Amino acid sequence: MKELLMGNEAIALGALCAGVGVVTGYPGTPSTEALETCAKRRTEDVHVEWSVNEKSALEVAAGAAYTGKRTLVTMKQVGLNVASDPLMSLAYIGVKGGMVVLVADDPGPISSQTEQDTRTFAMYSKLPVFDPSTPEEAFEMIGEAYEFSEKYGTPVLFRPTTRVCHATALIDVPEARRPVQPGTFEKSPRWGIFPRLALENHRKIEARNRELETVFSTYAGNRVTALSGGENAKQALVTSGVGDRYAAEALKMLGSPAVKILRVATPFPFPNRLAESFLAGVEEVLCVEELDPVLERALLQLAGEKHLSVTVRGKRTGDLPAAGEYTTECVRAAVAKFLGVPDLPAPEAEKTPALPVRPPVLCAGCPHRASFYAVREAAKGKKALFAGDIGCYTLGNAMGMSDTCLCMGAGITVAQGVRRGEPDMHTFSFVGDSTFFHTGIPGVINAVYNGAKETVVVLDNDTTAMTGHQPHPGTGVSAIGGAAEKISIPKILEAVGVSPVITVDPFDVQAAIQAARDAMEAPGVSAVIYKSPCAARIRPQKPVAVWENCVNCGKCIRELGCPALRRGENAVAVDTTLCTGCGLCTDICPVGALQKEDA
Amino acid sequence: MDILLCGVGGQGTVLASKLLAQCAAAKGLPVHTAETIGMAQRGGCVASHVRIGADTAAPLLPFGTADLLIAFEPAEAVRALPYLKQGGAAVVNTRPLQAVTGNYEPAEMLDYLTAHVANLTLCDATGAAERCGNSKALNSALLGEAARAGVLGFDVGELCAAVEALLPERHRAVNLAAIRGNF
Known part of the structure; x- marks a missing residue:
C-alpha cells in the first residue's frame, strides 16, 4: 500500500529497507525527521540515537561501520562542518558496512546560517554524493547508495534539499527489509590512520573516483531525456536536485520546446563519459542547480579536457541567481531566454494594501x-x-x-x-x-x-x-x-x-x-x-485578563514583544487563542492592569 | 488541482495539507505537498503547496496557477494572491492574526480580496472552531467551508474520513464538528 511520506521519512524507510543497523544524528532543519522516523519505525535490532553532536554521531557510526553494520548518520549542512573532522579522515580509512551520511542542504537559506553546498563538500572530502530530486527518488536512491558504499568500501554523502526533505509524496514501501547484519570487529592496521597509510589510501581514493566517473555514467539516476524531438538539439539543459523539477515545470509552461536534458544524480564523481556523449553536437548548455555551480564547473572542466566547443551557462554567466532558492519563475525566465522562446507574461504587479511584516518570534509563554x-x-x-x-x-x-x-x-x-x-x-x-x-x-x-x-x-x-x-x-x-x-x-x-x-x-x-x-x-x-x-x-493556563485601569501605555508590548499582546483602541488586547497565561506581562504592567485569572 | 494553503506559523497549515493529501490518496490520486517547516513556524508567514494529479513537476506552485487558495488569515490571503490563477477560488478566514510589528486594518484586506477574486468565500473560521470547542481546529473549519462551497474537489464526507485516518481519537470530535460546520 502506498503511504504518504515526507522526503525525510522516505529516506529513513529506504535506509531501514536497506538493512541499516545503526542510526545516529543531531537535529537540524531540514534533516530532523529522518532520524525520528528511524526511531519510530525501527525493529528492535536497529540502534537509533540522538548523539550529543554531529561529530560524535559520525564517529559512533564509523565504529559500527567498521564492524560491518550498515549505518546512517543524519544532520543539516552546517552540522557537516562539526562532523567534518572525523569525516575527512574516515574518507581515507573507509568502511566495511555501508555508510550513508545524510546531509540536508537548505537553499534560501530558510532555517540556517549558511547556503553551503554539500556537493562541494563531497569534492573536498573526495566522497561520492547522491542528489535526489524528489521524495520518491530519495527512497529509491538511498538503497543504491548503500550498495555503492559497500562495494567501494567508502562512506557516501546523500544530499537532499529542503524541498525534497519537507515535500511529501505517495510511496510504496515494501514490507520486506534486508536483515540487519551482525557486526564483527576484525583487528587490522587498516583502522588506524598513519601518514603512510594515508598516502597509500589517498592514491587509491583518487583512482577510485576516476573509476566512478565511468561507473556513474551508466547509473540509472544519471539520465538523458528529450522533449519534442530534441534528441539532436544544439541546446541542452543539465540539471540536478530540485533544480531538475523547476526546469521540468518551466519547460511544460513554455510549451515543451525541443531540448534535451541531462539530470545528474551523482554530481561527484561527475559522470564524465555520459556527459561527453550527451554534449555531442550540443553548442550551448544551461545548468539548472541550486547553491554552488557544481555541474557548471564540472562541464567547464570536461569541455577543457576534451576540447569541446560548447558554451556552459548558469550561475557564472549570470543566467541564474548565484544565491538563494530557485523558483519555477526564475528558472523559466532563464530557460526561455536561453532557448529563445517567449516567456509567459509576468502578472501585473497589483498595488496591495500594506502587508504586515512577520518576523519569526518567540512563542507566547516562551x-x-x-x-x-x-x-x-x-x-x-x-x-x-x-x-x-x-x-x-x-x-x-x-x-x-x-x-x-x-x-x-x-x-x-x-x-x-x-x-x-x-x-x-x-x-x-x-x-x-x-x-x-x-x-x-x-x-x-x-x-x-x-x-x-x-x-x-x-x-x-x-x-x-x-x-x-x-x-x-x-x-x-x-x-x-x-x-x-x-x-x-x-x-x-x-x-x-x-x-x-x-x-x-x-x-x-x-x-x-x-x-x-x-x-x-x-x-x-x-x-x-x-x-x-x-x-x-505544557498545558496553557487561563489567558491573562486586561482590567479597566489599562492606560494603553504599551509598555508590555514594547518590552516583551509577545505575540499574544496587541495594541487595542483604548487598552491593550490579549489574543486568548495564543496567550498561555504565563503572567510575565503582569509583572511588567506599571498600573497592574494585566492580571492572571486565577490570581 | 493545485491548492495553496497560507497563514501564519502555528495556525495549522501543515495538518490541513496532510488532510488534503489523505483525501487525494484515498481516491487513488497522485499527490505531492511541500510545507514550511522550521524557523518561520514561530509566527512567520507559512504556506503549504498541495498538488493533486499526475502532471506536476515542481514541489512549489508557480505564480498564477493555484486553482484554490485557502487562507488562514486575511493579510496572508492578500500576500499569497499572486499564486491564484485567473478565475480561481479563494476561501479566507476573516479573523486577522495581527503581527507583533503592528496592527493592520482587516477591512482593507477583505475589500481588496472582494475586488480581486470573483469566487471568494469569506468566513470567520476561527470563530467557528472556537464554537466547536477549540480554536486550533481552524484548519478543519476552513477545509469544511471550502468543501461546502464546492471548491475543494473533496466533499465533507471525504474530509471526515481523512480526519478518522490521521488524527488521534482525542482530537477527532472537535475536528469533525468543525468540518461539518456543526456549532
Whole structure:
C-alpha cells in the first residue's frame, strides 16, 4: 500500500529497507525527521540515537561501520562542518558496512546560517554524493547508495534539499527489509590512520573516483531525456536536485520546446563519459542547480579536457541567481531566454494594501522571553554584551538580546573575545540546553582556564525546541523514548570551576533578575540557569485578563514583544487563542492592569 | 488541482495539507505537498503547496496557477494572491492574526480580496472552531467551508474520513464538528 511520506521519512524507510543497523544524528532543519522516523519505525535490532553532536554521531557510526553494520548518520549542512573532522579522515580509512551520511542542504537559506553546498563538500572530502530530486527518488536512491558504499568500501554523502526533505509524496514501501547484519570487529592496521597509510589510501581514493566517473555514467539516476524531438538539439539543459523539477515545470509552461536534458544524480564523481556523449553536437548548455555551480564547473572542466566547443551557462554567466532558492519563475525566465522562446507574461504587479511584516518570534509563554527580560533588567545602565547562539533563543534579537550569533556553541567563546577587545564590558552568553551539550561545554572550560570574566546564561527548557522537541542528554529520555541517564548542567558547570552557578525559574521575575545581578558581580566565570519547560510542551493556563485601569501605555508590548499582546483602541488586547497565561506581562504592567485569572 | 494553503506559523497549515493529501490518496490520486517547516513556524508567514494529479513537476506552485487558495488569515490571503490563477477560488478566514510589528486594518484586506477574486468565500473560521470547542481546529473549519462551497474537489464526507485516518481519537470530535460546520 502506498503511504504518504515526507522526503525525510522516505529516506529513513529506504535506509531501514536497506538493512541499516545503526542510526545516529543531531537535529537540524531540514534533516530532523529522518532520524525520528528511524526511531519510530525501527525493529528492535536497529540502534537509533540522538548523539550529543554531529561529530560524535559520525564517529559512533564509523565504529559500527567498521564492524560491518550498515549505518546512517543524519544532520543539516552546517552540522557537516562539526562532523567534518572525523569525516575527512574516515574518507581515507573507509568502511566495511555501508555508510550513508545524510546531509540536508537548505537553499534560501530558510532555517540556517549558511547556503553551503554539500556537493562541494563531497569534492573536498573526495566522497561520492547522491542528489535526489524528489521524495520518491530519495527512497529509491538511498538503497543504491548503500550498495555503492559497500562495494567501494567508502562512506557516501546523500544530499537532499529542503524541498525534497519537507515535500511529501505517495510511496510504496515494501514490507520486506534486508536483515540487519551482525557486526564483527576484525583487528587490522587498516583502522588506524598513519601518514603512510594515508598516502597509500589517498592514491587509491583518487583512482577510485576516476573509476566512478565511468561507473556513474551508466547509473540509472544519471539520465538523458528529450522533449519534442530534441534528441539532436544544439541546446541542452543539465540539471540536478530540485533544480531538475523547476526546469521540468518551466519547460511544460513554455510549451515543451525541443531540448534535451541531462539530470545528474551523482554530481561527484561527475559522470564524465555520459556527459561527453550527451554534449555531442550540443553548442550551448544551461545548468539548472541550486547553491554552488557544481555541474557548471564540472562541464567547464570536461569541455577543457576534451576540447569541446560548447558554451556552459548558469550561475557564472549570470543566467541564474548565484544565491538563494530557485523558483519555477526564475528558472523559466532563464530557460526561455536561453532557448529563445517567449516567456509567459509576468502578472501585473497589483498595488496591495500594506502587508504586515512577520518576523519569526518567540512563542507566547516562551520562558526565554522571561529570561531575556531578567538579564536585560539586571544589566540596565551597564555596558553589556548579549552573545546569542543557535536555537529558538536566536529570536531574542527582537528584544535586543542577541548581539552576536555565529554557529552552535560560539556565543560563549565569542563573548570572551569581545571582552578581550573591550575589557570594560559585562558579557552574557546565552546558550540553550541542547546547544550547551552540543558544543557549549568546551567554551566554558576555555573561559575558566584562560581567566575570562563572563556570565553563561543557560536557557534550559528541557528539550531541543527549534527542531521540534527532540530529547538531549539533559532530558533523561533517549531517541527511542526510553529512560536515559539525566546529565546535570549545574554539576558540569560546578565541576569545571564556574562560580556561582544559580538555578532559577525565569517566571519568578524578581528572583530571576537578582540571579543575573549576583552572577555579573562574580569575578570570573559565573552561570545562571533559567529553568522552565518549553511553552509548547505544557498545558496553557487561563489567558491573562486586561482590567479597566489599562492606560494603553504599551509598555508590555514594547518590552516583551509577545505575540499574544496587541495594541487595542483604548487598552491593550490579549489574543486568548495564543496567550498561555504565563503572567510575565503582569509583572511588567506599571498600573497592574494585566492580571492572571486565577490570581 | 493545485491548492495553496497560507497563514501564519502555528495556525495549522501543515495538518490541513496532510488532510488534503489523505483525501487525494484515498481516491487513488497522485499527490505531492511541500510545507514550511522550521524557523518561520514561530509566527512567520507559512504556506503549504498541495498538488493533486499526475502532471506536476515542481514541489512549489508557480505564480498564477493555484486553482484554490485557502487562507488562514486575511493579510496572508492578500500576500499569497499572486499564486491564484485567473478565475480561481479563494476561501479566507476573516479573523486577522495581527503581527507583533503592528496592527493592520482587516477591512482593507477583505475589500481588496472582494475586488480581486470573483469566487471568494469569506468566513470567520476561527470563530467557528472556537464554537466547536477549540480554536486550533481552524484548519478543519476552513477545509469544511471550502468543501461546502464546492471548491475543494473533496466533499465533507471525504474530509471526515481523512480526519478518522490521521488524527488521534482525542482530537477527532472537535475536528469533525468543525468540518461539518456543526456549532
